Amino acid sequence: MTAINVVVNGKSYTREVEPRLLLVDFIRDTLSLTGTNIACDTSQCGACTIHLDGQAVKSCTVLAVQADGSTLTTIEGLANGKLHPMQQAFWDQHGLQCGYCTPGMIMAAAKLVEENPEITEAEIRHGLEGNLCRCTGYQNIVAAVAQAAKA
Amino acid sequence: MTQALVGTSVKRKEDPRFIQGRGKYVANLQLPEMAYIAVKRSPYAHARIEAIDTRAAEAMAGVLAIFTGQELIDSGVGKLPCGWVVPGCKVPTRWPVVPVGDKVRHVGDSVAVVVATSPYIAEDAVEAIEVSYTPFAAVTDAKRAMQPGQPVLHDDIPNNLSYTWALGDRPTIEQALSASAHVIKLDLTNQRLIPNAMEPRAAVAQWNAATEEMTLWTTSQNPHPIRLLLSAFTLGIPEHKLRVISPDVGGGFGSKIFHYPEEIITPWVARKINRPVKWVASRSESFVTDSHGRDHVTHAELGLDAEGHITALLVETWADHGAYLSTFAPLIPTAFYHCLLSGLYKIPLIYGITYATLTNTVPVDAYRGAGRPEAAYVVERLIDLAARKLDLDPIAFRRHNFIQPEEFPYQTPVAMLYDSGDYNRLFDKAQELSSYSELVAAREAARAQGRLVGIGVSGCIEASGPAPSKVAGALGSAVGFWESSIVRVHPSGKVSVLTGSHTHGQGHETAFAQIVADQLGVPMEDIEVIHGDTAAIPFGMGTYGSRSMAVGGSAIVKSAEKVRKKMLKIAAHQLEAAEEDLTYDFNGGGVYVKGSPSQKKSFFDLSLGAYTAHNLPDGLEPGLEEQAFYDPANFTFPNSAHICQVEIDRATGEVSVQKYYAVDDVGNVINPMLVDGQIVGGIAQGIGQALWEYGAYDESGQLLSGTFMDYAMPRADVMPAIHTARTVTPSPHNPLGVKGAGEMGTIAATVAVAHAVMDALAPLGIRHLDMPFTAEKVWSAIQEAA
Amino acid sequence: MYPSKFDYVRAQSVEEAVERTSSHSNAKLLAGGHSLIPALKLRLAQPDLLVDLGRIAALKGISRHNGTVSVGALTTHATCAASDDLPKVWSEAAGLIGDPQVRNRGTVGGNIAHADPASDLPTVLIALGAQIHVQGTAGSRAIPADEFFVDLFTTSLEEGEIITRVEVPAESNQGSAYTKVFNPASRYAILGVAAQVAIAGGVCRQLRVAAGGSTPKAIRAHHVEAALQGQPLNDTTIQHAAAAIAEDLGEEVIGDMYASAAYRRSIAAQIAARALSAAAARAR
Incomplete structure (x- = not known):
């Protein structure tokens, strides 16, 4: 297990993760932010797109450990008081x-x-x-x- | 009655949760102590399982249990049933998990079930299970499957022929064809498609050992029939102890109608280990387990007399059902296919026959349109070739053979009684919308420059809103096709609408609320539509076949009418007036004295009064909740005229759809925005079939297009802008006057694009190509023609 | 689809990464992960150790000096697509790799180390005569792109060697272009042709052409180049020269369900002609 720290939707999280854990599973299962969906396993569909350090990325093709120290925004964090x-x-x-x-x-x-x-x-x-x-x-x-x- | 909301593009009530990531999909469920299932699947298309060694997998940390097929069978789990058995149909045995000693019959067939503390560990264990197989030769071609000497999938079904189904009198039709001035003959295929709803299938099950009740969350278009099948045939937990919930469902297009093995395995395991259990398909798994669509091979002949009138039609089809009969498979290439072969046309004589075969492929069942696109494609390809043969404009030739407005209801020779339509008006509008004559002129100019530009026309009909239950029963259905609803007015005057229909993207929460808002005169925000939970809703039949508005919506209208009737009774008593002197207030709810709006009982007063029961007429039950079951009198018959333009890159054969115009008659429209959304989305799937999509198997039974890397889904940058318009001929037999809107886009677009491609290639002398019109296929045809 | 288990270290320097990978029998380097992670998920790759290069700042960015453009191995395709320093053919091709999200993560070094025959970048690098700089236990060396790609998913990288940067000559008076035929499902190249040309005195003076997507590794189109060198650039000469690409592709052409080998071989001349025409139009 590897400790990672990420800021997701403005909130800081430190968690122990397996190196093989995909970022999308970290978001959905570890942090229970299930708004980010999974619809393929070949990086084609984009259902899992989030913002990682200000860029749109497919979170199924990033390891959670790669995101250590990063700032993430998921669909749950896009609205700011009112809808984006x-x-x-x-x-x-x-x-x-x-x-x-x-x-x-x-x-x-x-x-x-x-x-x-x-x-x-x-x-x-x-x-x-x-x-x-x-x-x-x-x-x-x-x-x-x-x-x-x-x- | 005023129609304040029906007919307007009300924004969707369900959207705020989806756009904020709060969709309630099955895969999002997290329960304490949840365990995870992964399924070991066959890499072979056809093989006998000799032995399964689970020792290494069982020894892995985090693995809770591993089950093989025999354990399920020994515990009483039943075979997967077929819900539509046509006469003479041989139903092959299908176990949820294939037991040792039996055969796997397609790549992806279930072999063993792993339960572990995480999905990652479950997959590790799946990899560690050793299965020894004796592989056999496979057959993957519908027509070849029934020839002698081919591999046989099921010992009790020789020649792999599940059934033969015919409609009409062959000698009569053959005689009419031989007497015809012209006969158009065509051999075609309608290729296998893979539905690919964006949400992969999933199931979560929770067993309550105290009450012995099972709750199953499953990605289904129809949770009630799934509960029935689980109770009566497969899982064996009785209906009153089994709750099936389909929360938000991320698309289906037919593929989530059917009863799947994982829906049995998941609750079975949950009870066995007494823990909540989750199974979620990976996309790769979806490709080899979700039922596929289409896959017909057809020979057809169309006769014409000297005046260009159609005389007769003969259609012979080999339909591939895959390795087993999926839940409704036999409906698709029979009643949903041959009964639509009259199209928009007066065809006096029609004969159709289907040979339904079994092959070493994923089972084939309903996919958007389900039989009707296959029928439309056959009829329309022949019509287009006939127009070409007679050197007539394709629209002019169609008009020459249309059923005329005054001929409705129109009895076709293939059982269907068309409800209403005006095909001339439909095409008037399509020609106007597309500036058809200018399109034709532009094509001629492009051709003069040597460019390969084509215009495609389609005129399609479908039978939507299945179905009168009596008719369904006579045709082989194991269930009825009515729909149920409850309109529940709460004491505070808020309204819950319970429906057995189940949205998987169509917008029921909005459209049904619009209906009830108009029916009861209450605001949209006071109405909540509830669906997808067998514990909340009386028995229902679900959503498919473009039936929800025509059947489910009609049931809701009936419930609302009953609520108004009861309110009138209560108001009459309280206002001390005769019911016939009162009128319902559709603009604000409640009841008032005709001509004297101030003498009124408000919706709130009547709602509360129904529950306090302090002042009800003698004999009237308290409460304000009305249930209705609506069994449709007939199908509805939406129809369409689509026109598109394509251009082919001569150097590569790549086809681009440049212009697309769609005019649809779906009867009355509840929400134009939603209807347009259905039509346009359907068109994308139709274009996908015409140009790219293909569930291709090699001869050994390996699926060649088993991921999005190989199965080409339409993307934003290859879709044209689509222009839509409508004509309206209300359906005369349901209270809303609506027809189905969910499938027509797909049915019509496949044909329109096919015709545009063929039109572009016609100057080269190319008469017919089979879909998909991949760049290489088109390019090769161009080279051969040159 | 989940990866099998592995250990993970984040390298702080190229030297550390070299040390880690060369001392381990089944280690893989992780850059952007957009070739490796899909392979891990499908369990086509099952390394015991991943050495993450992702935070080595020295490997990122594009710089130009003395007529050479140097691209760090960890530079993303999105950065390349937006670059004015790179030859047009590279930025154009980079913008056609995958999709925006993939381009935000996928890196130059990761892409070419994977040596996917359907990838766009190897074709471009061969056309540009790129030098691929690598560092290993034995020190650094530069490998010409022509020699870097060996076969399907095979490069001339030695065990423990890490790509540090790619150098190409800066574009001055040349014009260049990349023409791609997409696989309609994967969006990878069925065929891609990269061309760079300079015109002097009304004739083609300097020409480099490469093709990829259809062969086990991207190839230099020497026959096309020879046919056009010294010729005026017009439709006739371009069509004539482009037809020679069939000889360059050779016998080992790949086929799949969307595009057979015969089809790819046949359309190559037209695609080459389009790339040449576009490059010529951009030459000054």
């Missing part, structure tokens, strides 16, 4: 159906817009290539990201 503009936009634009890909999609999209506020529709579509959704056909997700970019 990306959350609001997903609601307004019907950007979700079953909701399972939604946390990862919102976390990925929030970074896209932060890094490129003037984002075009084509850039949104390209920027979401690491996130799979089986319900929406992406159309309303793209609309949501466009709305949030303007917010």
Whole structure:
């Protein structure tokens, strides 16, 4: 076991973890933050996307020990008193159906817009290539990201 | 009655929890002392299990127990049943875990069950279990499976033929075809698809040793039927001691209808070790255990007379059911397929036959559309080829053969009685929406430059909202297909709506609340929709076949009507007025005297009064809660006109969908935003089938597309912008006038894209290719044509 | 899907990492983890020890001096994609690797050490004539990209050797481009062609072309280069030269369910032509 310290959604945690523990399992099982979902095992789907030291990453492809000393934001920590503009936009634009890909999609999209506020529709579509959704056909997700970019 | 909310795009009530990471998915459950299950699975498609050595695995720290199939059987666990048995159907034996001495029949078949203190340890133990197999040759092709000399999966099912199902009189149809001026013949495949709901299947079980009650949380579209199957056939815990909960379900598309082995194993283990137990599928596991879809091989012939009218249709299909019959498998290539072969058209004579075979592959069952996409694809491919043969515009040729508005209800020769429709108006709108003539002109201009641009048209129908229970029973169903509901008005005037339908993304919590808000005149925020829990809700049938609004919604309307009736009775008594002199206030709830709105009993007063029971009419029971069961009189028949444009990169064969227009008639619309969401999402799955998706097996029975690295899911950057519109012909036989909306997008898009690709290739003389139209397939066809 | 058990150490320096890995019989180096962790989860890799390079600051970043661009082994693809110092072909290809989240974690060193034949970066490095600097128990050396990639998932790295940086000549008057045909499922390359060209006196003066994704290792397209060297750059000469790529690909072309070997071989000329045209258009 290895001790790690992380700040997640503004709160500091020190935990003993097995080196092989995936960051996503640390978040979901050790910290009981189950908003971050798992939908594949080949780093393709993006359901587990979180922010690690300010960057969108797939937490299924990071070991918890690699995150030692890092600052993480998960979907539970995105809203700050009120909904984040990306959350609001997903609601307004019907950007979700079953909701399972939604946390990862919102976390990925929030970074896209932060890094490129003037984002075009084509850039949104390209920027979401690491996130799979089986319900929406992406159309309303793209609309949501466009709305949030303007917010 | 005023319609304040029905018909408007109310934002979803369920979204705040999803967008904040508070979804209640099964895999999120954490219970004290929880143990974790992992399943040892067969790497072989066809092999006998000779022995299983679990010693090394059992010795690992953290491993609690390992079980093999015989232990489950010895304890009384039953075979997985088939819930739809057509005449003459041979149902193969399927155990939840294959016992030693028996055969595994597809890669992924269950061999042993590990229980451990963590999922990581469980997987370590799975790896440490040694299984010795005697492998056999496999068969993975539906048509080849029934030929002599092929490997036989089940000793009691020779030739791997589970059943043959036919509808119509073959000699009559063959005679009509031979008398026809033109006969269009086509051999096609409708490839195997893998549903891939984003949430992998999961199960959590908790045994209460004190009360001897089991609670099972499972990722199901229909928890009540799962409880019934567990009680009556597999697990053996009686229904009154078994609670099945499906909380938020992360997509299903059919794949979460069925009764799966892990749903039996998990509660069985929980009782055995008296600890809560969790099983969560990895995506790799999902690929080889979730039921697949489609997988038809078909020969079809369409006859035309000299005037271009359709004379007859003959369809012969080999349907691959995989290694076992999944819960509703025999419904799909029979009633849900052949009964839709009339499409939007007047076809006087239709004959269809299906040979349903078993192969060394994952079982095949309903996937979005389920039989109806396969039917639409056959009919529409023939229609498109017929138009081409007669050198007619594809829309003009369709119009020439449409069932006309005045002919509804329309009895097809394949059992279905179409409820309503206006296909000319549908296509008028589609042509307008897509600026069809300009599209055609642009295509001609592109062709003149040597570009491979194509326009695809589809005109599809489906039968949604299954089903009149009598009809289902006659066709082989083991269950009825009504839906139940309770509208419970609490003493404070807040409303709980309990429904046996179960959302897995459709937005029931919003749409059903809209209905009740209008029915009772109360605000949306005072209404809560409750679903997915057998302890809370009377028996229900769940969500599939685009049935929730037409059947579940109709049951809710009936319950609400009963509530209003009772409120009228109470108000009449308290206002000392005759019921016929009173009217229900749909704008604020409550009851008032006609023409005198101030003489009123409010919704709150009547609700509270029903429970205080201080002043009720003699003989009226206290309380304000009404249950209804709604058994549909017929299917509903949504229909669609989709038009799209593709361009093919001549150098690589890559197809891009550039424009997409969808006009759908789903009857009355409760929430346009939700309906558009269903249509557009469905279109993505249809485009996926047409261009990329393929559950491919090699001859040894290995799944070649067993991860997202190999199974191509549509992504945001390959999807076009989709333009939607609607025409409305209400269904005349349900109280909401609605038709299903969940599957049409998928059904129509596969066809539209296929036709656009074929149209792009038509100048090269290419008549037909099978899906998916991968770059290589298209490129090769171009080279061969050149 | 979970990794099997392993021990873990975080190296503070390259020297420590070299020492740790070379003294252990079944150790793996961990950089961004985007090749290794998927392999661990599928249990295709089962090391006893992971040596994490992730915090060695000296291995990160892009610097340019004296006509050379040096890219630290731990530099992410996202950093490369956003770089103006790198040759265009590299930044362009980096932006097509995986997806934004993968590019945020995946590193140059991790990518090339994995030597996935479907990866984009080896093709680019061969086209650019990159020098791959490594450090091991015997000291440091530089391996030309042409010699670094040996076979499927095989490099010329010796036991205990660690990639420290990759050097390429800075782009001045050349133009370069990367053209990729995507596997529709994995988004890896079915075929990728990287080209860099300089034009002088109206003709092609300096040309390097490489192809990957279709062969066990990325290859230099010598036949294409020879056919175009000294020629004016127009559609005809480019098409003619690009057709020679079939000879460069040789007999060992890979096939899968989305793209057979024959298909890849056949479309290669058109993809090469697109890369050459794009590179030529960017040359000054």
